[in-house]
Structure formats: structure tokens, C-alpha cells
Amino acid sequence: MSENIEQLIKELTTKAKTASHAAAGLSTELKNDFLAKLADRLVEATDQILAANRKDLEAAKTMDLSGPMLERLTFTPERIAAMAEGVRAVAALPDPVGEEIERLKPERGFDLRKIRVPIGVIGIIYESRPNVTVDCAILCLKSGNASILRGGKEAFHSNTCLGQIIGDTLESCGIDRNVVQLIPTTDRAALSELLKHDESVHCLIPRGGENLIRFVVENSRIPVIKHYTGVCTAYVDAKADPAMAESIVINAKCQRPSVCNAIENLLIHTDASAQLPGLAKALHDKGVELRVDEPAAAILAGTGLPVVAASEEDYRTEYNDLIIAISVVPDTAAAIRFINTYGSAHSETIITEDPAAAAEFLSGADASTVYHNASTRFTDGFEFGLGAEIGISTDRLHARGPMGLRELCTYKFIVHGKGEIR
Amino acid sequence: MSENIEQLIKELTTKAKTASHAAAGLSTELKNDFLAKLADRLVEATDQILAANRKDLEAAKTMDLSGPMLERLTFTPERIAAMAEGVRAVAALPDPVGEEIERLKPERGFDLRKIRVPIGVIGIIYESRPNVTVDCAILCLKSGNASILRGGKEAFHSNTCLGQIIGDTLESCGIDRNVVQLIPTTDRAALSELLKHDESVHCLIPRGGENLIRFVVENSRIPVIKHYTGVCTAYVDAKADPAMAESIVINAKCQRPSVCNAIENLLIHTDASAQLPGLAKALHDKGVELRVDEPAAAILAGTGLPVVAASEEDYRTEYNDLIIAISVVPDTAAAIRFINTYGSAHSETIITEDPAAAAEFLSGADASTVYHNASTRFTDGFEFGLGAEIGISTDRLHARGPMGLRELCTYKFIVHGKGEIR
Numbered sequence: 001m002s003e004n005i006e007q008l009i010k011e012l013t014t015k016a017k018t019a020s021h022a023a024a025g026l027s028t029e030l031k032n033d034f035l036a037k038l039a040d041r042l043v044e045a046t047d048q049i050l051a052a053n054r055k056d057l058e059a060a061k062t063m064d065l066s067g068p069m070l071e072r073l074t075f076t077p078e079r080i081a082a083m084a085e086g087v088r089a090v091a092a093l094p095d096p097v098g099e100e101i102e103r104l105k106p107e108r109g110f111d112l113r114k115i116r117v118p119i120g121v122i123g124i125i126y127e128s129r130p131n132v133t134v135d136c137a138i139l140c141l142k143s144g145n146a147s148i149l150r151g152g153k154e155a156f157h158s159n160t161c162l163g164q165i166i167g168d169t170l171e172s173c174g175i176d177r178n179v180v181q182l183i184p185t186t187d188r189a190a191l192s193e194l195l196k197h198d199e200s201v202h203c204l205i206p207r208g209g210e211n212l213i214r215f216v217v218e219n220s221r222i223p224v225i226k227h228y229t230g231v232c233t234a235y236v237d238a239k240a241d242p243a244m245a246e247s248i249v250i251n252a253k254c255q256r257p258s259v260c261n262a263i264e265n266l267l268i269h270t271d272a273s274a275q276l277p278g279l280a281k282a283l284h285d286k287g288v289e290l291r292v293d294e295p296a297a298a299i300l301a302g303t304g305l306p307v308v309a310a311s312e313e314d315y316r317t318e319y320n321d322l323i324i325a326i327s328v329v330p331d332t333a334a335a336i337r338f339i340n341t342y343g344s345a346h347s348e349t350i351i352t353e354d355p356a357a358a359a360e361f362l363s364g365a366d367a368s369t370v371y372h373n374a375s376t377r378f379t380d381g382f383e384f385g386l387g388a389e390i391g392i393s394t395d396r397l398h399a400r401g402p403m404g405l406r407e408l409c410t411y412k413f414i415v416h417g418k419g420e421i422r
Numbered sequence: 423m424s425e426n427i428e429q430l431i432k433e434l435t436t437k438a439k440t441a442s443h444a445a446a447g448l449s450t451e452l453k454n455d456f457l458a459k460l461a462d463r464l465v466e467a468t469d470q471i472l473a474a475n476r477k478d479l480e481a482a483k484t485m486d487l488s489g490p491m492l493e494r495l496t497f498t499p500e501r502i503a504a505m506a507e508g509v510r511a512v513a514a515l516p517d518p519v520g521e522e523i524e525r526l527k528p529e530r531g532f533d534l535r536k537i538r539v540p541i542g543v544i545g546i547i548y549e550s551r552p553n554v555t556v557d558c559a560i561l562c563l564k565s566g567n568a569s570i571l572r573g574g575k576e577a578f579h580s581n582t583c584l585g586q587i588i589g590d591t592l593e594s595c596g597i598d599r600n601v602v603q604l605i606p607t608t609d610r611a612a613l614s615e616l617l618k619h620d621e622s623v624h625c626l627i628p629r630g631g632e633n634l635i636r637f638v639v640e641n642s643r644i645p646v647i648k649h650y651t652g653v654c655t656a657y658v659d660a661k662a663d664p665a666m667a668e669s670i671v672i673n674a675k676c677q678r679p680s681v682c683n684a685i686e687n688l689l690i691h692t693d694a695s696a697q698l699p700g701l702a703k704a705l706h707d708k709g710v711e712l713r714v715d716e717p718a719a720a721i722l723a724g725t726g727l728p729v730v731a732a733s734e735e736d737y738r739t740e741y742n743d744l745i746i747a748i749s750v751v752p753d754t755a756a757a758i759r760f761i762n763t764y765g766s767a768h769s770e771t772i773i774t775e776d777p778a779a780a781a782e783f784l785s786g787a788d789a790s791t792v793y794h795n796a797s798t799r800f801t802d803g804f805e806f807g808l809g810a811e812i813g814i815s816t817d818r819l820h821a822r823g824p825m826g827l828r829e830l831c832t833y834k835f836i837v838h839g840k841g842e843i844r
Contacts, residue, residue, distance in 0.1 A: 373839040
């Protein structure tokens with residue numbers, strides 16, 4: 001068995017590398033034609049997709065999946081239609097391949113340009129949500145990459161069905177079907193094997209829980225672009241407008257607490273202490289548990305609001321829930337230090353009317369996205385105008401923050417000479 | 423001992439992370455002031471540097487170093503002066519930190535910009551040449567990064583002396599001296615330990631032989647930007663101008679055969695077979711050994727030129743010497759396949775007067791730099807107008823090809839809002 005897996009993955013990655021050269025050369029027209037056809041085919045195949053999904057849901061009964069996991073696993077005709085709409089939206093996006101990024105001016109006088117090109121072969125490793133299969137396949141294809149998809153075993157039948165539809169549609173457009181390949185087994189050994197092929201897989205994007213991501217990082221020499229956690233902070237500065245502070249903090253914490261760009265920490269400048277009781281009450285009224293440091297506890301002592309003492313571990317924790325850690329800081333520099341110590345380099349916001357404090361914060365807070373007077377909830381490919389996103393990177397290299405089609409590309413230098421020699 | 427090393431590296435990487443926040447905020451003026459002072463100090467300290475270097479050269483006698491390694495290890499007053507000039511040249515380069523890369527247009531209307539920021543902490547692992555200590559330190563500093571430098575044991579005294587001068591100059595400018603740290607031991611365990619600190623080291627750049635690079639890649643979870651080999655190819659197309667083909671091939675192979683952007687392979691279109699005897703003779707006259715495939719051997723049979731049969735291994739080999747592998751191909755597509763199979767994604771050139779063949783080649787050949795009618799020898803940070811380079815990446819992520827100051831940076835998104843919530 002293990003020898004078969006080894007052989008299977010070797011063949012699959014070799015095919016992907018060959019297919020990546022074809023993918024890189026596909027015209028925008030042909031890619032968009034494929035995407036339009038795929039959207040139609042997905043809707044036409046609704047019954048077939050639902051039947052495959054039912055097999056997964058049946059098998060899930062024996063798997064001890066959580067409610068949210070089951071929910072994410074479930075297809076409905078509406079979800080399939082939404083998935084097809086997503087495909088049409090990607091067709092409508094500009095093609096990043098071949099864009100001129102920069103024209104350089106070498107002294108020798110030859111023409112030198114930096115051009116956007118696909119990365120090559122991208123491996124995507126993900127968990128339960130089967131629509132990720134389609135999302136990732138189409139973003140990789142539109143950006144000229146070949147993809148190798150490895151979904152979770154709980155969505156195996158759904159993913160296989162979607163992979164078949166994608167492959168058939170590719171073929172019907174005259175495109176090598178190996179441009180998108182699903183790993184056709186749920187055997188964990190296949191994942192371990194995939195991670196070894198740094199000669200043909202150029203980038204890995206794990207999407208899922210922290211354990212999955214750590215497994216990928218620890219077991220591969222292939223560059224990984226990842227998103228560990230979203231520990232985001234709002235800092236209410238001395239010169240914050242109280243109404244704006246409350247609006248932003250409530251939005252960033254409560255509008256959708258389960259997502260990575262929701263805040264987990266609230267910092268408040270000593271000189272804005274008077275705003276804390278109001279903020280804390282507003283959070284409490286929304287059902288948020290308050291975990292506070294000693295100064296914050298002292299300020300809130302008279303309010304009768306229930307609080308819990310915050311531990312240092314709280315400041316590092318992505319609750320994904322209606323819980324917030326609150327700390328009082330003496331100045332903007334301390335807020336920055338807090339963020340650079342405990343944050344996950346995702347999204348941070350300062351609420352202030354003081355441009356100097358804002359500038360200090362925006363420069364000093366080390367995160368993919370830093371906000372002045374806006375909610376952290378906007379860190380998102382669609383909100384940023386990227387059109388779609390394959391994820392949000394908390395890495396620094398090669399992409400940081402929301403990753404769209406351009407971030408699935410690298411570049412090459414192209415020289416046109418007239419016989420220049422050195 | 424090993425516990426001491428563990429502790430040493432832990433402290434050093436922690437200090438580097440803290441210092442990186444200071445480094446990121448340094449003004450251009452202060453950075454340039456430091457660089458100007460450093461250039462002066464290096465020249466003033468010529469005797470001190472030469473004395474340290476003599477200790478290394480003395481120790482080298484017991485080390486069995488090759489002639490070229492000894493040569494690279496040796497400082498002279500002229501080399502120290504040249505090193506100081508290099509420092510002044512970096513002072514004169516534009517500061518990449520804070521550059522606006524892009525202004526995005528989110529629908530919500532908040533102001534959203536993508537700004538260039540330092541990567542953070544960069545680890546440089548290198549071998550004998552001690553001037554690399556200064557080169558890397560200043561490029562990292564000018565780009566706002568903290569650096570951790572790990573030179574070879576053969577240059578330990580020279581490196582320590584240079585590190586001391588850098589640290590003292592930093593301090594005299596009021597900059598945290600931990601912005602540039604040398605690992606103060608030649609113990610191999612220190613390198614292994616450094617590779618573990620992915621929580622505080624953000625990027626590794628190994629510069630040296632393939633064994634060193636592989637060791638780094640295989641033993642670290644930190645992103646590595648690297649340059650394995652330079653297996654570059656020139657393709658003489660059916661419509662190549664014979665004089666230009668000869669000029670470029672001779673230049674790319676012979677002008678400096680030991681460097682990574684010299685060619686190792688020559689491909690020739692069947693329809694340009696008539697050019698091969700002349701090309702081969704010109705190469706032979708320059709002392710180049712010809713390793714040829716069967717069709718090339720047949721073409722050259724009547725010339726009396728000495729040839730050797732090429733093996734497949736030859737096509738993958740970076741000779742760094744006056745040896746070339748020659749193969750005849752039926753068309754541009756075959757040339758591209760050859761390059762994408764055997765090349766190291768460094769630099770490739772097509773010589774042709776046919777724009778269609780050039781376009782096919784430039785798009786299809788998968789390398790950091792692709793040339794039309796110019797020598798591959800131009801793949802170089804100075805030639806590209808980057809001002810200086812820290813290396814040439816054969817990776818795709820995050821930087822590809824010559825890496826200058828900008829490539830030592832990443833980016834962050836900065837949002838200015840008016841209280842926007844989602």
C-alpha cells in the first residue's frame with residue numbers, strides 16, 4: 001500500500017509539473033471560457049453533487065463531527081448555485097498573468113521588464129468545506145497555476161464528484177485535465193508523501209486548523225503560505241472619539257466573532273479610562289465575557305459588570321467567541337509592544353483623532369493590515385477589492401494579508417537585447 | 423556546552439526580534455549617516471582588519487582550504503577600501519521602506535494602501551569571503567531589517583573584527599547594536615539552533631555551496647531564499663544571426679565561466695545546424711571542452727574538433743568551467759522543454775531574428791530571467807540597476823532573480839478610515 005501511495009503521488013506531482021507549463025500559457029479567453037462552462041456544469045450537476053454529498057453526510061454520522069463541521073460539509077442547491085456564481089465572478093476578474101509589474105532602466109540599455117507569471121504547482125490542503133475544492137481550483141487556474149488538491153476525508157465523495165466535473169470541463173475545453181488534480185485517496189500517507197515533492201510542487205497553502213498547518217510546516221521543505229491564527233487588537237487611544245470607539249470595538253468583536261479578523265484584545269490608553277465603563281457595558285450587553293487586567297478591573301469595579309481576571313495566555317488566544325481580553329496601557333508605544341508580543345500579525349486598529357498617535361501605531365504595529373479609525377473586519381480579499389481570495393496570510397513571505405490572484409503569482413525578468421554582451 | 427549554545431542563540435534571536443522593531447523605524451537620514459560613518463571607520467581600521475585576517479590566514483594553513491578559498495579569504499588594503507566604497511554606494515541608494523507599492527480602491531471608500539516594510543529578522547549563513555559580513559549587514563540595515571550573521575569558521579577572526587566595528591559604529595550613531603549580530607562561535611550546533619527559531623527569525627538566506635544550502639533547507643521551518651545552482655542555456659534558433667549567436671555564446675560561456683550566470687548548455691535548432699561548426703570552433707579556440715549529443719556529433723564529424731559524448735547528467739551540471747554541453751533540437755518548443763527539464767530556473771537566452779520564436783521562448787522558458795538576443799551574463803543586481811544585490815534567487819517565492827533592497831522587504835496594508843464598520 002505505502003509503495004503504491006508513493007508511486008501515486010510521484011506520478012501525480014510529475015503530471016502537475018508538466019501541466020503547469022501548459023497552464024501558464026493558457027490564454028485569458030480560454031481560461032474564462034472554461035470558467036463559464038464550469039459554472040454552468042456545476043448548476044446542471046446539482047443532483048449529482050447532492051447525491052455525492054449525501055454519501056459524505058451518511059459517513060459523517062460515524063465520524064463524531066461537530067455541529068459547525070457538519071454544517072460546513074452540507075451542500076444545498078442554493079450553495080451550489082452560489083459556488084457557480086463564485087466561478088463566474090472569478091471569470092470576470094482581470095488575468096494577472098503577463099502583467100508588467102515594472103520596467104527597469106539598466107545602464108546597458110537593453111529592455112528589461114519584470115512580468116507577473118504563475119508560481120507553478122500549488123498544493124492546497126484543506127478541511128471539511130467541499131466548496132473549497134472549486135474555489136481553489138479556479139483561483140489557481142485563473143492565475144495560470146496547476147493545482148493539487150487534498151481535501152478532508154469527511155468530504156471525500158463531494159470532492160471527488162467536484163473534481164470529476166472540473167476535469168471533464170477542462171477536457172471539454174481542450175485543456176490538460178492534470179492542471180487540476182485531486183489526490184484520489186484519504187490515506188494520510190498521501191499527504192506526507194506530497195509534502196516531500198519540492199522538486200515539482202512550488203508552494204503549499206494549508207487551509208484549516210492550526211494542527212493541520214503545523215503538520216504541513218514541520219514536514220515539508222516546500223514554501224508554505226499560511227494563516228495560523230487571527231489574534232487582532234483594537235487600541236482606544238487617549239484622543240479616541242468615544243462614539244466611534246464603541247462602534248468600531250462592538251463591530252470588530254461582535255459582528256461575526258468566529259472569523260479571523262474579529263478582535264480578541266482591547267487596549268485602552270490610561271487617559272481614555274473614562275471610556276472604558278461605557279465600552280465594557282456595550283460589550284457586556286452584546287453577551288461578551290470581559291477578561292481584564294488589574295487596572296481595567298479597578299476602573300470597572302464600580303460598574304457592577306461581571307469580569308474575569310485575564311492571564312497572559314488570554315492575550316495570545318484566538319477565542320473565535322464572545323470573549324474579549326482588556327488591558328490598560330500608558331501610551332501608544334506600549335500598545336504597539338503588546339501587539340508585537342501577543343498578536344498574530346493579522347489586523348490591528350487604533351481609534352484616535354490624533355494623527356501623530358495614528359502614524360506611530362500604523363508604522364510600529366507589525367501586522368499584515370493596520371487600521372486607523374476603522375474596524376478590523378475589513379481584512380478580506382473582497383473588501384480590499386481583490387475580487388476573491390484564496391486566504392489571508394499571517395506570513396511575511398511571499399504574500400501578506402488577503403491573497404488574491406496576483407498573490408498566486410511570482411515574476412520573471414524579461415530582457416530584449418540587440419546582441420548585448422558583457 | 424550544548425545548553426550554553428541553546429541559551430546563547432535563544433537570547434540572540436530574541437534580541438534580534440526586539441531590535442528589528444527599532445530597525446524598521448530608523449529614518450533614512452540616520453541609516454545613511456551610519457553607513458557613511460561605517461565606510462570611514464572601515465578604512466581607518468585597515469590595520470586592525472588586516473591583523474585579524476592574518477590570524478584567519480594563519481589558522482587556514484591547518485585547514486586544507488583550496489587556492490580559490492584562500493584567495494577569497496584574504497583581505498588587502500585595496501579590498502578594504504573597495505568594501506568601504508560598497509558601503510557608500512548603499513548609502514546612496516533610495517530607501518525602500520515606506521514606499522507606496524499600490525493604492526487600492528475598496529468599495530467601502532476607506533483609504534487603503536500597500537506599503538513596503540522590512541521583513542523583520544534575516545539570518546544570513548555564508549562561507550569564506552569575510553566582506554560578505556559587511557555587505558549583508560548594510561543591505562539588511564538599509565532595508566530596515568535586523569540581521570543575524572553566521573560566517574564560516576575559516577573567516578572567524580576577520581568577521582569578529584568587522585562585527586565589532588559595525589556594532590561600535592551603530593552605537594556611536596545611537597542605534598541598538600543588536601540590529602546586526604554575529605554569532606560569536608564557530609560551533610556547528612549554533613547553526614542548527616538558529617534554524618529552529620521560526621518565532622523570531624523571519625527569513626534565511628544561505629550563501630554558499632549546495633551542501634550548506636541543503637542543510638539549511640532541510641533543517642529549518644523558516645522560509646529560505648536560496649540559489650542552488652546556475653545551469654543556464656543559450657538557444658540558437660533557426661533564424662539566429664550567426665555573428666550575434668557567436669558573440670553571445672562566447673560571452674555567456676567564456677567571459678567568466680566560474681559564475682552562476684554563465685551558460686552550461688548550448689541548444690541549436692536543426693535548421694541552424696550550419697552555424698554549429700563555426701560556433702563549436704569558436705568555443706574550442708577559447709579552450710572550451712565540447713560535450714555533444716549524437717546529432718551534434720554528426721554535424722561536427724567533419725570538422726576535426728575534439729568532442730566528448732554528452733550524458734543526460736551533463737545537461738544538469740553547473741560546470742563553472744570551460745566545458746559546454748551541446749544538443750540539437752527540432753524546434754523552440756523542444757528547447758523550452760529541455761530548459762524546463764534540466765535548467766535551474768536561473769537565466770536562459772534565445773538568439774533569433776524571429777519575434778514569434780522569441781515570444782514563445784520568453785513565455786515558455788521557466789526561469790528568473792529570460793533573454794532575447796543578449797548574454798545571460800547580465801543577471802546581476804548591479805546590471806539590472808538594483809544598485810546592489812544580496813544574491814540571486816532561483817526560488818519563486820518570495821524573490822526571484824537578483825535581489826536588491828526592495829527584495830529584502832515585504833509589505834503591509836494601511837487603512838485610514840472615518841469610523842467604517844462592517
